[in-house]
Amino acid sequence: xxxxxGMTPRERVVNTIHFRKADVLPWYESYxxxxxxxxxxxxxxxxxxxxxxxxxxxxxxxxxxxxxxGFDLYTFFGTTNLRGLVVPVDGGPIPRFKQRKIGETxxxxxxxxxxxxxxxxxxxxxxxxxxxxxxxFPVKDMESWEKYKERLNPDDPRRYPLDWDKEAxxxxxEEYQEGATMLYITGFYGFxxxxxxxxxxxxxxxxxxxxxxxxxSYWEYFNIERLRDAVEALKDRIDIVFWWEDxxxxxxxxxxxxxxxEFLLPHYRRVIGFLNKNKIDRVMMDSDxxxxxxxxxxxEAGITGLWPLEVNAGMDVRLVRKKYGEKLxxxxxxxxxxxxxxxxxxxxxxxxxxxxxxxSGG
Amino acid sequence: MSSSCYLLEAYVKIYISLELxxxxxxxxxxxxxxxxxxTIVNLEDSNKLGTLIKEALExxxxxxxxxxxxxxxxxxxxxxxxxxGEYFLSELLFAASMVxxxxxxxxxxxxxxxxxxxxxxxxxxxxxxxxxxxKNIFKMLMEANGFKVYDLGVDVRPEDFVDKVKExxxxxxxxxxxxxxxxPEMKVVIEELKRAGVREKxxxxxxxxxxxxxxxxxxxxxxxxxxAVQGVNFCKxxxxx
Numbered sequence: 001x002x003x004x005x006g007m008t009p010r011e012r013v014v015n016t017i018h019f020r021k022a023d024v025l026p027w028y029e030s031y032x033x034x035x036x037x038x039x040x041x042x043x044x045x046x047x048x049x050x051x052x053x054x055x056x057x058x059x060x061x062x063x064x065x066x067x068x069x070g071f072d073l074y075t076f077f078g079t080t081n082l083r084g085l086v087v088p089v090d091g092g093p094i095p096r097f098k099q100r101k102i103g104e105t106x107x108x109x110x111x112x113x114x115x116x117x118x119x120x121x122x123x124x125x126x127x128x129x130x131x132x133x134x135x136x137f138p139v140k141d142m143e144s145w146e147k148y149k150e151r152l153n154p155d156d157p158r159r160y161p162l163d164w165d166k167e168a169x170x171x172x173x174e175e176y177q178e179g180a181t182m183l184y185i186t187g188f189y190g191f192x193x194x195x196x197x198x199x200x201x202x203x204x205x206x207x208x209x210x211x212x213x214x215x216x217s218y219w220e221y222f223n224i225e226r227l228r229d230a231v232e233a234l235k236d237r238i239d240i241v242f243w244w245e246d247x248x249x250x251x252x253x254x255x256x257x258x259x260x261x262e263f264l265l266p267h268y269r270r271v272i273g274f275l276n277k278n279k280i281d282r283v284m285m286d287s288d289x290x291x292x293x294x295x296x297x298x299x300e301a302g303i304t305g306l307w308p309l310e311v312n313a314g315m316d317v318r319l320v321r322k323k324y325g326e327k328l329x330x331x332x333x334x335x336x337x338x339x340x341x342x343x344x345x346x347x348x349x350x351x352x353x354x355x356x357x358x359x360s361g362g
Numbered sequence: 363m364s365s366s367c368y369l370l371e372a373y374v375k376i377y378i379s380l381e382l383x384x385x386x387x388x389x390x391x392x393x394x395x396x397x398x399x400x401t402i403v404n405l406e407d408s409n410k411l412g413t414l415i416k417e418a419l420e421x422x423x424x425x426x427x428x429x430x431x432x433x434x435x436x437x438x439x440x441x442x443x444x445x446x447g448e449y450f451l452s453e454l455l456f457a458a459s460m461v462x463x464x465x466x467x468x469x470x471x472x473x474x475x476x477x478x479x480x481x482x483x484x485x486x487x488x489x490x491x492x493x494x495x496x497k498n499i500f501k502m503l504m505e506a507n508g509f510k511v512y513d514l515g516v517d518v519r520p521e522d523f524v525d526k527v528k529e530x531x532x533x534x535x536x537x538x539x540x541x542x543x544x545x546p547e548m549k550v551v552i553e554e555l556k557r558a559g560v561r562e563k564x565x566x567x568x569x570x571x572x573x574x575x576x577x578x579x580x581x582x583x584x585x586x587x588x589x590a591v592q593g594v595n596f597c598k599x600x601x602x603x
Contacts, residue, residue, distance in 0.1 A: 107517065108492075122492060122517065133492040133516055198495050199455055199502075206405060206456040249496075250571060251444075251589040254451040293447060312571065337542075 009080050013180040014239050017282050017305060017329040019361040025354075026080040028331060031073045049076050074178070084179030087238060088169075089230045090159040091186060091223070093151035097138075110135065115194060116148070139195040142211050148195065149218060154225035166233035173237050180239035183227070185271070187245030187285065188219045188264050189255065198254065205259050212263055220267040224274050235278040243303065248289025250313040260297050272302030284331070289313045295320070299327050308332030317353055321360050329362035394418045395431040402436025402457050403443070411464060425468040429508075433461045437506055441591040454591065455499065461506040479510035481601040482532040486514035486523060487570075488547035493540035496570060500536070500590040507594055520547070520554040527560050534597055537583075539570040548573070549581040565600050569593050 006023035007015070015022040040046055049071040054064045074081040096114040103110035110120045116138030139145045173181055186194070192201040192215055205212050231238065247254050255263075272283055284305030285298060290313040291306070298306075309315040309332045317333035338349035394414060401411045418428050440457040443449040449457075483504060487497055494516050504511050512530055514522055523535060535555070537548045548568055555561040565584040568577075578586035584600075587593030 120492060122490070131493060133494055198451075199499060202452040203455050203459060205452045207459070249451075249589070252447060252450060256450040256453060259450075259452060293450075312574075 009084075009179050010181070010239065013080060013082065016362065017180075017240060017284075019326050019329070021361075025358060026082070027078075028082045029074075029077070029079045031071070036071055036073065049073050081179040082240075083182050083242065085173055085176060085181045087181065087183040087227075087230050087234060088161045088164070089183075089227055091184065091226060093148070094153070094156045094158050095151065117194075134197055137195060137197040137200065139215075140200070141208070142214070145195075145211060145215060152218070152222050154222045159226050160229070166229075170234065170237060173234070181234070181237050183231070183238050183241045183275075183280070185223055185227075185241055185243050187243050187247070188216050188267060189247040190245030191215075191219050193246075202254055205255065205263065209263075216263055216267045220271055223271050231275065231278050231280065235280060238280050239282065240305070241275060241280060241283040243283050243285045244287075245285065246287050246289070248287055248291050248313065250290060250310075252290045252292070253294045254289075255294075257294050257297055260294050265297060265301055268301035268303075276302065282329070284329070290315060295324070299324060303328075305329040305331065311335040312337075318356055321357070321362075326362060330357065394421070394423065395428070395435065398428065398432030399436035399439065402433060402460055403439045405453060405456055405460075408460055408463060411460060412467075415464060415468070419471070425471040429465060429468060429472075433464050434507060437461050437503075441503075441594065444589075444591045451499075455502070458502050458506045462502070465506070480508035481534065481597060482510045482512070482530060483534040483536050483567075483597060484512045484514060484523065484526050484530065484532045485536040485538070486518035487516040487538045487540075488544055488551060489517055489519050490547055491539050491541050491544035492516040493538070493570075496540070496590065497536075497538040500538075500569060500587075500593050503590050503594050504597065507598065509597065520551045523551050524554050524558045524560065527555065527564060528558065532564055533601060534565045534567055536567045536569065536593070538568075539572060542572045545572055545577060548583070552582050565597075567593055567596055 009026065012022040012024060012026045016026055036044070036049075051069045051072050052066050053069045055067045055069075057063065057065050057067070072081075073079070074084070092114065093116065097112055097116040099114045100112055101109055102112055102118070107123060108120045109123055110118065111132075113119055117134055118136040119132035119134050121132040139148050189201075192204075192212070195201070195215075196204065253260070275281070275283065282305060283303050284307055285303045286307050288308065288310045290310075291298065292314070304327065306320065306328055307330075309317050309320065309330060311333060312335075315333060317330050320328060320330060333353060335349050338345045394417060398411065398414050398418065400406075401414060414432075415428060418432070419425070437457055440449060440454060444454050485497060485501055485504075487494055497513075497516075501511050501513055512526060512532065514526060523537075526532075527535060535551075537551055539545055539548055552561065552566060555564070555566070566582075567585050567587060568583045569587045569590075573586050575586045585596045587596060
């Protein structure tokens with residue numbers, strides 16, 4: 001990526017999340033596929049955003065072919081791609097469940113997804129960012145969990161790329177400075193909810209605590225071991241951990257502080273402890289909803305950043321900063337409804353938060 | 363003393379004894395109701411709940427009374443704790459599942475009259491939206507609270523809401539939407555209810571992450587619930603009036 005005056009995008013992100021000065025605050029946006037399609041239909045120049053690379057296709061062993069690999073709106077709009085460089089370790093089930101359509105009506109398509117869940121979605125939606133309707137989940141009890149575990153072997157060589165070579169990847173990351181280097185971890189709540197569905201997973205904390213303890217212990221082991229090689233090799237390069245787990249709604253967290261302390265905290269401390277030992281200390285949790293009741297525990301677990309601080313759930317970046325200071329770097333919290341309104345509403349939303357955050361850093 | 367006086371004295375004594383016995387029974391059953399409610403509130407194991415229910419039945423307490431004064435009272439307190447931020451989703455779901463399981467066991471013992479529902483609601487996620495987690499949690503709580511729920515599912519067309527209203531004549535219509543983009547569908551449903559002449563016969567309750575009170579007022583809904591417990595409380599208030 002072209003280096004604009006001053007810092008690289010990576011330096012901007014790294015400085016900001018460490019509460020150091022950045023020449024320009026990184027502006028992170030997500031561009032959903034549906035949005036891109038709409039913008040393209042409205043005149044966004046395709047030739048300026050589509051990315052095409054030459055790759056070996058599995059069916060063309062020695063033949064390089066141009067392949068559409070996605071789109072780059074970050075450069076086009078001058079925003080930051082926080083997920084630009086991702087540490088390439090697979091955290092999903094291996095082998096994958098074969099994704100296939102198993103039913104169709106006039107309005108829906110029903111799929112077995114790669115996670116093993118069965119889901120329905122409306123026809124005509126390009127992306128899955130808007131959650132599909134889950135019909136069935138792969139883990140229901142200890143027996144189905146034991147079976148699922150067989151696909152979560154952390155030592156399976158297929159978790160790393162075919163061309164995995166530590167030095168080569170370090171060089172590659174150095175060469176591309178388009179954003180921070182990111183390591184993905186799905187937090188235990190996100191992991192369990194994806195495997196069991198939110199209601200059943202939440203119920204199991206009371207109905208089958210042994211199952212939850214076992215899942216949490218295995219989640220810890222699985223993540224540390226699958227990442228060990230990459231983390232130890234790239235520890236000087238990994239800038240930020242993206243810790244996904246949507247565990248709250250507008251009302252509050254889905255699990256109580258007591259359950260968080262008992263079931264999640266010990267494992268979180270060990271996984272994050274492993275990262276900290278390898279000099280990785282910026283862990284950004286991605287969760288919608290009202291997190292106030294468990295924020296102390298989140299900090300105690302070792303999480304050091306929060307995103308997106310959902311306004312609709314009452315999260316306020318100014319309050320969180322006042323209470324937690326530099327313990328948490330913060331991202332998001334601009335009310336999308338005000339942005340959609342535009343004009344004065346949008347301006348006043350930005351003015352009420354951005355200058356304060358710029359001043360306090362992080 | 364005349365024999366009639368003796369008779370009167372005996373009658374009074376028997377009457378007082380019976381009153382005392384009934385009062386004692388009531389105290390004992392109150393005690394049991396409270397124990398049952400507390401088992402729910404304290405999220406204790408279902409074996410304990412089963413034992414208490416068995417004890418109550420042996421003491422000739424009616425299943426309906428067990429449900430109303432024990433189980434649902436407990437669930438109501440759990441709802442209050444949820445509203446106060448003391449309990450969270452896991453606690454709420456577990457308590458509701460305890461009540462549902464217990465009611466299932468008691469169901470065959472209930473007389474037809476005592477199984478009358480508290481009210482009827484038609485529920486669905488509006489057209490274009492297929493999210494159902496919140497709706498399903500609300501449904502579970504409504505059923506545990508004795509409501510008859512007609513769940514039309516997700517992606518429900520406005521005309522299907524209207525047809526069902528005409529068919530089952532519910533007290534309430536509950537509309538759910540997660541996506542900002544499907545909010546306008548809620549307005550369409552309300553307009554269709556008006557057009558069919560049934561809007562005034564039902565209360566309309568909105569729920570879902572994207573819904574705000576302001577929006578609810580704007581489109582003419584009766585209430586907007588910020589969570590499942592608040593939604594249940596609104597419905598109970600409507601039925602009580």
